[in-house]
Amino acid sequence: MDQQRGLASATMIGQIIGFTLMRPVMQALEQQYRVRHTILAGGIALSQAKISAARNRASAGHH
Incomplete structure (x- = not known):
């Protein structure tokens, strides 16, 4: 206890x-919310684009 x-x-x-x-x-x-929010949103969009590109390459490699 x-x-x-x-x-x-x-x-x-x-x-x-x-x-x-x-x-x-x-x-x-x-x-600095607006600046950081813009940078964050851009970073998220960029990482999502990278992830989808990696997925596309992976699925293309499997076929």
């Missing part, structure tokens, strides 16, 4: 530290 309580408090402390560290990061991300 004590181990579980210790683990829970350690997890809570970790979450608090993580949240405290993440807040300025999240604020910076919010400020």
Whole structure:
């Protein structure tokens, strides 16, 4: 029981530290949201294109 309580408090402390560290990061991300969102969307589209191209090559190789 004590181990579980210790683990829970350690997890809570970790979450608090993580949240405290993440807040300025999240604020910076919010400020640059449009730029980062555009880059992210472009990266996702690019990786999806790569995946579909790889699938097409793989299926062509099987036939």
